[in-house]
Amino acid sequence: xxxxxxxxxxxxxxxxxxxxxxxxxxxxxxxxxxxxxxxxxxxxxxxxxxxxxxxxxxxxxxxxxxxxxxxxxxxxxxxxxxxxxxxxxxxxxxxxxxxxxxxxxxxxxxxxxxxxxxxxxxxxxxxxxxxxxxxxxxxxxxxxxxxxxxxxxxxxxxxxxxxxxxxxxxxxxxxxxxxxxxxxxxxxxxxxxxxxxxxxxxxxxxxxxxxxxxxxxxxxxxxxxxxxxxxxxxxxxxxxxxxxxxxxxxxxxxxxxxxxxxxxxxxxxxxxxxxxxxxxxxxxxxxxxxxxxxxxxxxxxxxxxxxxxxxxxxxxxxxxxxxxxxxxxxxxxxxxxxxxxxxxxxxxxxxxxxxxxxxxxxxxxxxxxxxxxxxxxxxxxxxxxxxxxxxxxxxxxxxxxxxxxxxxxxxxxxxxxxxxxxxxxxxxxxxxxxxxxxxxxxxxxxxxxxxxxxxxxxxxxxxxxxxxxxxxxxxxxxxxxxxxxxxxxxxxxxxxxxxxxxxxxxxxxxxxxxxxxxxxxxxxxxxxxxxxxxxxxxxxxxxxxxxxxxxxxxxxxxxxxxxxxxxxxxxxxxxxxxxxxxxxxxxxxxxxxxxxxxxxxxxxxxxxxxxxxxxxxxxxxxxxxxxxxxxxxxxxxxxxxxxxxxxxxxxxxxxxxxxxxxxxxxxxxxxxxxxxxxxxxxxxxxxxxxxxxxxxxxxxxxxxxxxxxxxxxxxxxxxxxxxxxxxxxxxxxxxxxxxxxxxxxxxxxxxxxxxxxxxxxxxxxxxxxxxxxxxxxxxxxxxxxxxxxxxxxxxxxxxxxxxxxxxxxxxxxxxxxxxxxxxxxxxxxxx
Numbered sequence: 001x002x003x004x005x006x007x008x009x010x011x012x013x014x015x016x017x018x019x020x021x022x023x024x025x026x027x028x029x030x031x032x033x034x035x036x037x038x039x040x041x042x043x044x045x046x047x048x049x050x051x052x053x054x055x056x057x058x059x060x061x062x063x064x065x066x067x068x069x070x071x072x073x074x075x076x077x078x079x080x081x082x083x084x085x086x087x088x089x090x091x092x093x094x095x096x097x098x099x100x101x102x103x104x105x106x107x108x109x110x111x112x113x114x115x116x117x118x119x120x121x122x123x124x125x126x127x128x129x130x131x132x133x134x135x136x137x138x139x140x141x142x143x144x145x146x147x148x149x150x151x152x153x154x155x156x157x158x159x160x161x162x163x164x165x166x167x168x169x170x171x172x173x174x175x176x177x178x179x180x181x182x183x184x185x186x187x188x189x190x191x192x193x194x195x196x197x198x199x200x201x202x203x204x205x206x207x208x209x210x211x212x213x214x215x216x217x218x219x220x221x222x223x224x225x226x227x228x229x230x231x232x233x234x235x236x237x238x239x240x241x242x243x244x245x246x247x248x249x250x251x252x253x254x255x256x257x258x259x260x261x262x263x264x265x266x267x268x269x270x271x272x273x274x275x276x277x278x279x280x281x282x283x284x285x286x287x288x289x290x291x292x293x294x295x296x297x298x299x300x301x302x303x304x305x306x307x308x309x310x311x312x313x314x315x316x317x318x319x320x321x322x323x324x325x326x327x328x329x330x331x332x333x334x335x336x337x338x339x340x341x342x343x344x345x346x347x348x349x350x351x352x353x354x355x356x357x358x359x360x361x362x363x364x365x366x367x368x369x370x371x372x373x374x375x376x377x378x379x380x381x382x383x384x385x386x387x388x389x390x391x392x393x394x395x396x397x398x399x400x401x402x403x404x405x406x407x408x409x410x411x412x413x414x415x416x417x418x419x420x421x422x423x424x425x426x427x428x429x430x431x432x433x434x435x436x437x438x439x440x441x442x443x444x445x446x447x448x449x450x451x452x453x454x455x456x457x458x459x460x461x462x463x464x465x466x467x468x469x470x471x472x473x474x475x476x477x478x479x480x481x482x483x484x485x486x487x488x489x490x491x492x493x494x495x496x497x498x499x500x501x502x503x504x505x506x507x508x509x510x511x512x513x514x515x516x517x518x519x520x521x522x523x524x525x526x527x528x529x530x531x532x533x534x535x536x537x538x539x540x541x542x543x544x545x546x547x548x549x550x551x552x553x554x555x556x557x558x559x560x561x562x563x564x565x566x567x568x569x570x571x572x573x574x575x576x577x578x579x580x581x582x583x584x585x586x587x588x589x590x591x592x593x594x595x596x597x598x599x600x601x602x603x604x605x606x607x608x609x610x611x612x613x614x615x616x617x618x619x620x621x622x623x624x625x626x627x628x629x630x631x632x633x634x635x636x637x638x639x640x641x642x643x644x645x646x647x648x649x650x651x652x653x654x655x656x657x658x659x660x661x662x663x664x665x666x667x668x669x670x671x672x673x674x675x676x677x678x679x680x681x682x683x684x685x686x687x688x689x690x691x692x693x694x695x696x697x698x699x700x701x702x703x704x705x706x707x708x709x710x711x712x713x714x715x716x717x718x719x720x721x722x723x724x725x726x727x728x729x730x731x732x733x734x735x736x737x738x739x740x741x742x743x744x745x746x747x748x749x750x751x752x753x754x755x756x757x758x759x760x761x762x763x764x765x766x767x768x769x770x771x772x773x774x775x776x777x778x779x780x781x782x783x784x785x786x787x788x789x790x791x792x793x794x795x796x797x798x799x800x801x802x803x804x805x806x807x808x809x810x811x812x813x814x815x816x817x818x819x820x821x822x823x824x825x826x827x828x829x830x831x
Contacts, residue, residue: 038077041801044549044625049074049617049797051546055109057527059515060139061446063113063507065159066527066540067142069133070107074794081786081793084754085242086228087235089291090176091756091788092242094201097194098145098152098174101792105130108142110162113515113529113540119162124155132178136186137450141252143180143189145172154180154191156252168256170194173245176266176292180250183274184449187252190270190277192245195262202237214288221320222723223289225713227756230288239286240264247279247306260306266297272449273342276309276371277302278335287319294318299335301345301373310373312345324721325405326356326386332367338417339451340392343371346380348387356386356406366390366400368417381415381424391442392417393454393463397484399442400424406721408433408597414484427484433601439489440467440480443506457509461485466503468606469494474557475608477502479514493532499523500610515540519612521555547615552576553624557609560664562656567603570634570661572670573613575624580669585629586813587671589661589698590620592684593636593654595646595719602637617797618681618790626805627813629670634661636687647720647727650734654687655695662697675699677812679804682706682760682789683718685749689736689768692743699818700746700811702804705760705789708768709737713759740771746778746811750800752787760789780807 040046053071060067084100085092093100106128108121121142124130129147136143142157144164151171157164170193172179180191212232230236247259247268259277267280281298296317301310313332321329328350335347346368352360364387367377385402388410392398395418403410412428430437443464444452454463462483469476478494492512495501501518504527512532519525527540545551554574562568578585596602615621620630636657640646646653658678665671678698680688685706692701710717710731714724724731732738751765762783769781782803784796791797 038795038799039802040798041622041805042626045622045801045805046798048547048615048622049794049801054524054543054546055107057541058133058135059505060135060159061137061450062139063505063515064139066111066113067133067135068107068109068111068541069105070109071103072106074797075792077786077793077795079793080796084786085238086754086756087239087242088230088286088295089226089228089293091228092175094242095150096147096152096174097171097242098147101788102131102147103792104147105133108133108144108157108164110159111540116540119159121157121162121164123157123164132174132180134178134180134182136182137184137446137448138186140186143182145174145179147174151194152179154189154250167252167254168193168248168250170196170246170248170256173243175242181268181270182450183270184272185274186450188274189250189252190259190268191248191250191256192265192268193248195244195246198241198244198262202234202241204234212288219320221289222323222715223319223321224323224715225717225759225761226289226291227758227761229291230286236284236286239292243282243292247277249304259304260302266292269337270450271337271343271371272339272447272451274449275304276343277304278337278345280335285317287317290317290319294321294329299332310369312347312369322355322357323715323723324356325719326363328354328386330354334387334389337451338368338392339447339449340394340398340453341370341417345369345373346390351382363387364402366415368420378420380417380420381413383413385409385411391444391454392451393456394460395419396460397454397456397463399427399454399463403432407431408601412439425484427482427487431598431601433596433598435468435470435601435604435606436472438467438470439482440465440478442466443479443503455506455509457481458483464492464506464509465489466506468502470604470606472605474605474610475500479503479506493530498610500608500612501528520610521612522551524612549625550576550613550615550621553613554578555609555613557605557607558664558668559605560660562653562660564599564656566599566637566639566657568635568637568657568660569605569607570664571607571609571632572665572668573621573624573630573632574670575627575629578629584666584669584672584675586627586675586677586808587629587631587665588620588623588677588679588808588812589631589634589658590679590684591634591636591658591661591687592680592682593638593657593687595638595640597639597641597646599637599639599641602635602639607633617801620679622801623805623808626808628808629665631661631665631671634658645720645722645727645730647730647734650730651690651694654690655697658691658695658697674818675812675815677701677808679703680706682757686736689743689747690734690739692745692747693736693739694742696745698745699815700748700807702748702750702807703765704750704800705752705755705757705765706749707760707764708735709764710735712761712764717759737768737771740768740777741775743772743775743777743779746780746807747772748780748782748803748807750782750784750803752789752791752796753783753785754787755789757789778811 055068058067091100110119132145134143154167243264246262250256264282269278299312318329332347338344351362352358362382364383366381369377383402385404388401388403400413408431410432413424415424416422443455445455465480469478476495479492481490504515506514638646666673679702681704685703688701688703749765772779
């Protein structure tokens with residue numbers, strides 16, 4: 001099947017495709033008369049797209065029930081092409097006032113843990129689009145939304161009857177955040193609805209009344225690159241229209257009452273004792289430079305009569321937060337209820353002006369204020385790093401997390417919220433990129449009020465920690481009991497080869513019953529109930545293998561070293577039935593680089609050879625069915641130790657990592673050195689373009705949804721904190737656009753026309769393609785209509801797989817012999 005003469009037939013839509021070869025333009029923009037319609041890859045690959053997704057699982061708060069969440073397949077391009085409003089960093093469906101292009105559920109099934117009894121939730125249409133699933137605190141009911149073309153409804157299902165019904169006639173406003181929350185009585189919800197009287201949609205003026213003007217008078221306000229921002233007064237009017245909500249209190253019987261006036265209310269959180277609501281409201285002035293999350297907002301406490309009993313803060317527009325990762329907004333942030341108290345607010349406030357570059361012994365302060373909110377806030381902790389969250393337990397115990405990006409340091413402190421005068425005790429201090437020494441995260445238990453608190457033992461002094469258990473031998477998840485007074489750990493359980501088994505929840509600390517998710521290289525992940533005291537285990541689910549055609553594919557976790565000694569890992573796959581006697585194969589490598597401050601941490605093993613091979617269209621594994629070997633996730637660490645920044649030597653380290661990967665698969669006799677392709681998505685696409693520009697290791701490349709010119713993201717990107725003006729040489733060296741004249745291997749660029757990921761504007765691929773064209777490269781640009789950073793429409797997915805297959809077959813598998821043999825010898829991949 002030729003790229004130049006695509007087959008006839010197929011769905012007639014208009015993917016935008018440009019093709020360029022060294023001899024000139026082969027395929028220009030195709031109009032309606034001769035357009036390239038959506039294509040489909042070979043059947044073995046196409047079949048993967050329509051495999052029914054495995055259900056996900058939600059446990060009831062009381063742990064008596066599992067809720068199996070069924071998901072439909074990929075939507076059609078017609079659904080993905082529905083109207084979409086892109087304003088203030090949001091994407092809204094203007095027809096139903098919800099988020100556009102969301103992934104929905106289509107089936108809910110209850111399964112009782114004790115005996116396995118199954119109860120499908122009835123009362124729903126066959127094609128119901130379900131979202132926002134929330135258990136009631138007492139596990140007796142499940143609330144969820146059902147989306148229609150013109151509205152989103154609130155539904156509730158009773159566990160006892162397994163029947164669902166619509167609760168109120170009012171439509172939900174699901175444009176921002178969660179549209180409803182349960183109160184602790186498990187019969188009442190607080191709901192954000194579309195106001196009855198909000199009027200018609202603001203009409204865009206046919207004739208402008210004047211220019212759009214922005215002005216800055218000497219104030220520093222550097223911000224990173226955002227998409228979908230407000231652009232003019234009409235956008236502001238649309239924002240007001242679709243974001244305005246009427247808060248209501250609704251019972252499961254359908255009774256309701258309005259609370260207060262309508263407004264741009266983005267959050268309504270009930271207190272654990274259900275006497276108050278924490279309410280956040282956005283107000284003007286808006287910004288054309290930052291998203292809605294940074295707009296001015298009022299943070300208030302309402303009583304059940306919607307009277308404001310306390311105003312915690314009226315936060316200004318946050319346009320001037322320093323761009324360094326450890327910087328933050330001033331004023332109260334991370335505001336929430338203590339889940340272990342009746343009605344106590346807790347929040348953090350920066351003590352360094354929010355500026356990470358400003359020296360300060362105390363970076364953040366954790367404060368609390370109990371009802372009736374008329375006293376001075378209590379200081380719970382002063383932190384030397386940036387606040388990262390609190391896990392509440394009881395008056396005598398809470399765990400406070402702090403971290404600092406620049407050094408990768410994480411510290412966890414034990415405080416006594418009921419006795420704040422007691423000094424905090426440090427219980428963990430480690431680097432968050434040192435995965436081997438990660439202590440794990442505390443196990444939580446549900447409260448009757450609907451929150452979660454620490455699960456404790458030994459009179460409240462011990463907690464339980466669940467972690468991934470990364471080690472040089474691979475990942476072996478574990479469960480520990482940790483005595484907070486002595487600092488002693490006891491290993492209660494750990495996953496054993498040949499399985500990868502992780503803790504989902506510890507449901508009974510006395511009898512040591514836990515729910516785990518278990519898988520192996522051949523066994524699909526399923527849930528199990530383990531009794532550690534009796535050393536028993538029984539399955540709770542029996543999900544089938546969604547793609548048995550990969551069962552005979554060989555998989556191996558391989559380890560090798562970069563030239564500078566950094567340890568590297570990857571997962572090597574060979575097609576079903578292949579043996580070394582068959583000779584080397586064409587190969588697709590698929591990778592994503594990451595930054596580190598420690599070479600030792602960069603070389604750590606963070607995966608397991610015993611994980612089930614989950615095949616996704618977005619990864620490289622489908623091509624195992626098309627005669628390719630695959631190297632998935634070859635680590636591409638970019639290390640900057642001490643005062644050095646990782647990106648100072650980005651290109652050199654990237655090429656060295658790729659060279660090591662190529663050398664290893666060639667040494668093993670798996671890959672033909674003259675037929676290896678490199679590919680990646682997003683930052684992996686950026687990597688791909690750089691490797692083609694700066695090495696001769698690969699025969700071709702595939703770059704999806706990438707950014708290629710870092711001057712278009714001048715105030716930082718990925719893990720780079722410096723601006724273009726602070727490190728122009730780094731931005732230049734790392735930008736494939738600046739080195740387009742060096743790309744002499746074929747490159748396929750694919751991008752969603754509606755990409756909303758920060759930094760990966762669609763213009764990135766267009767401009768890079770134009771640069772490649774100007775230098776006579778072999779390149780092809782495919783723009784997918786209506787698609788964002790990831791692709792959703794079935795037609796788009798199939799077409800992407802077709803494009804990739806055609807490109808790989810033409811320029812890798814069936815490529816003419818190379819004139820050079822550079823890649824066959826170690827260390828010769830650099831240009």
